[in-house]
Amino acid sequence: MSDNSKPRPRPTDLSAAIASDIRDAIIAGRLIVDERLPSEAELAAQFEVSRPTVREALKRLAAQSLIRTQRGASGGAFVNRLSYEQAYGQQITTSTLLLSMNGVSFDTACEARFALERACAPLAAERRQPDHLAAMQAEITRQSATGLSDEAFCASDVAFHRALVDAAGNPVLSYQLAGAVEAMQPLMNMITYTRRSRDVIIGLHQRIVDALEQKSPEDCDSALVELHSYTRDLNQPTAR
Amino acid sequence: MSDNSKPRPRPTDLSAAIASDIRDAIIAGRLIVDERLPSEAELAAQFEVSRPTVREALKRLAAQSLIRTQRGASGGAFVNRLSYEQAYGQQITTSTLLLSMNGVSFDTACEARFALERACAPLAAERRQPDHLAAMQAEITRQSATGLSDEAFCASDVAFHRALVDAAGNPVLSYQLAGAVEAMQPLMNMITYTRRSRDVIIGLHQRIVDALEQKSPEDCDSALVELHSYTRDLNQPTAR
DNA sequence: GCTGATTTATTTGTCAGACATTTATCAAGC
DNA sequence: GCTTGATAAATGTCTGACAAATAAATCAGC
Numbered sequence: 036m037s038d039n040s041k042p043r044p045r046p047t048d049l050s051a052a053i054a055s056d057i058r059d060a061i062i063a064g065r066l067i068v069d070e071r072l073p074s075e076a077e078l079a080a081q082f083e084v085s086r087p088t089v090r091e092a093l094k095r096l097a098a099q100s101l102i103r104t105q106r107g108a109s110g111g112a113f114v115n116r117l118s119y120e121q122a123y124g125q126q127i128t129t130s131t132l133l134l135s136m137n138g139v140s141f142d143t144a145c146e147a148r149f150a151l152e153r154a155c156a157p158l159a160a161e162r163r164q165p166d167h168l169a170a171m172q173a174e175i176t177r178q179s180a181t182g183l184s185d186e187a188f189c190a191s192d193v194a195f196h197r198a199l200v201d202a203a204g205n206p207v208l209s210y211q212l213a214g215a216v217e218a219m220q221p222l223m224n225m226i227t228y229t230r231r232s233r234d235v236i237i238g239l240h241q242r243i244v245d246a247l248e249q250k251s252p253e254d255c256d257s258a259l260v261e262l263h264s265y266t267r268d269l270n271q272p273t274a275r
Numbered sequence: 276m277s278d279n280s281k282p283r284p285r286p287t288d289l290s291a292a293i294a295s296d297i298r299d300a301i302i303a304g305r306l307i308v309d310e311r312l313p314s315e316a317e318l319a320a321q322f323e324v325s326r327p328t329v330r331e332a333l334k335r336l337a338a339q340s341l342i343r344t345q346r347g348a349s350g351g352a353f354v355n356r357l358s359y360e361q362a363y364g365q366q367i368t369t370s371t372l373l374l375s376m377n378g379v380s381f382d383t384a385c386e387a388r389f390a391l392e393r394a395c396a397p398l399a400a401e402r403r404q405p406d407h408l409a410a411m412q413a414e415i416t417r418q419s420a421t422g423l424s425d426e427a428f429c430a431s432d433v434a435f436h437r438a439l440v441d442a443a444g445n446p447v448l449s450y451q452l453a454g455a456v457e458a459m460q461p462l463m464n465m466i467t468y469t470r471r472s473r474d475v476i477i478g479l480h481q482r483i484v485d486a487l488e489q490k491s492p493e494d495c496d497s498a499l500v501e502l503h504s505y506t507r508d509l510n511q512p513t514a515r
Numbered sequence: 516g517c518t519g520a521t522t523t524a525t526t527t528g529t530c531a532g533a534c535a536t537t538t539a540t541c542a543a544g545c
Numbered sequence: 546g547c548t549t550g551a552t553a554a555a556t557g558t559c560t561g562a563c564a565a566a567t568a569a570a571t572c573a574g575c
Contacts, residue, residue, distance in 0.1 A: 050334060062371065062372065074556085084529080086531090087530075090327075090556090091331055092334075094331045094332075095338035096338070097335065099338055104555095104556065106555065107538025107539065107554075108539040108555060109538075109540085110538070110539085110554080110555050110556060119373070122370075125365070128302070129339070129362055133357050134447070137358075139446070143446070147445050147451060150397075150398065150448060151448070154390040155390065158390065205383055206379070207373075207374070207386075207387035208387045210373065211455055214451060215447070287536095287537095288557080290557085290558095324559085325559045326559090326560095327558075328557085328558065345526085345566090345567085346526065346566045347565085347567025347568065348525045348526065349525075349569080351525095351526065352527090
């Protein structure tokens with residue numbers, strides 16, 4: 036009556052197994068936020084392994100921001116409250132690598148991004164605050180500058196779209212979209228932006244801001260749709 | 276000896292600094308998929324640290340699925356091709372913890388989930404394949420069973436919605452949505468589902484499947500909107 | 516010459532013990 | 546009362562060693 040019916044292949048890697056144990060305890064709530072784990076020596080005794088092995092396990096968890104460590108007396112490993120900032124970072128790293136390593140096409144990534152972004156637009160139109168509009172307007176100004184490198188233009192584009200997402204006022208949405216928006220940047224960096232194409236994009240950005248200011252989700256949506264197809268065609272000007 | 280002027284301001288936590296270095300190299304493409312890293316001993320010499328320190332760094336990267344390791348001659352650490360499966364897993368873990376540790380309200384998470392899901396609906400209506408419809412229909416059947424626990428009902432609900440997302444035929448969307456959908460499960464598990472409420476939900480699910488079958492994005496969207504508001508009210512029956 | 520078993524070399528996985536560094540706590544001295 | 550120093554606890558790091566896995570080289574046998 037053992038649980039060897041579980042499909043989980045018990046890792047022969049002790050540090051991976053220990054990390055998995057502790058991770059499960061955190062996810063299941065048996066270890067709560069800010070709770071202190073036993074010291075490395077105690078964990079070593081508990082799992083009957085050496086301290087370096089325990090440390091490797093803890094580093095794995097630290098890499099996922101599940102724990103944080105503190106040195107000194109009354110230090111140790113603590114269950115970490117995963118902040119939005121940390122979650123953003125991991126989300127962006129994972130998304131970026133997923134796209135680049137699997138040869139995801141520009142079209143696929145672009146479609147996903149604009150689909151998700153359109154989902155935010157109605158909420159953004161309803162809740163946008165002055166600072167969101169100001170942030171977006173500032174990026175438009177930056178994008179209009181002459182002599183801006185393609186890379187800088189892309190970075191500003193990303194910042195614009197992140198501000199748009201943030202305007203929806205839903206931190207969970209912002210978190211989910213962070214990956215989609217940021218991971219697009221490397222792909223968009225491969226495009227050459229002519230003066231005219233920049234002007235078109237900037238014009239659409241302005242339409243988006245205006246639509247949000249007037250709380251018109253329809254105008255915002257149509258601008259996004261146009262921006263999507265324009266961006267797609269930029270990448271494959273001779274397609275079809 | 277030019278690099279002794281390398282005052283990188285993170286001398287604490289050498290293993291974190293080394294992991295960061297290697298991670299940057301992978302993201303920047305200086306290390307490509309399936310490329311073998313130097314052995315632990317070589318890395319130790321290269322970074323002028325001990326092998327355990329290098330190992331801790333490598334374990335951090337392994338925790339993010341950035342590398343995989345192999346024992347034996349011609350073994351070592353290899354840059355890992357991040358698979359969608361692995362990315363799903365990390366996304367789900369991070370999202371679940373983010374919601375539970377930050378006390379994200381049901382409404383907020385629910386709003387994000389349905390907003391994102393509505394973004395998938397038009398694509399799903401266009402591209403859904405028979406197996407997607409079959410998978411969704413199978414979950415509806417499961418949900419209709421009597422004596423089903425609330426937890427099992429929720430699990431089936433999640434499976435239904437993931438099938439809906441997959442029907443959009445965009446792996447990047449599926450990846451992004453995996454977190455949003457799965458992370459909702461713990462929150463939805465806290466709801467008690469009466470027979471009547473289950474019937475309402477199942478009815479809406481059926482409407483969604485029918486709409487997809489008929490390739491009607493409008494019907495699908497309206498069903499999703501209704502499902503959203505119904506779910507929200509289930510959680511706070513006396514609100515407003 | 517070729518096949519198959521054996522040895523060898525390389526590399527990760529694990530262990531033990533030690534020292535360095537950081538930090539909270541507490542006691543001593545002014 | 547406040548500062549200051551000693552103390553203890555914990556993580557961070559190092560050294561050296563052995564175990565285990567695995568691919569390549571070697572060698573015996575035909």
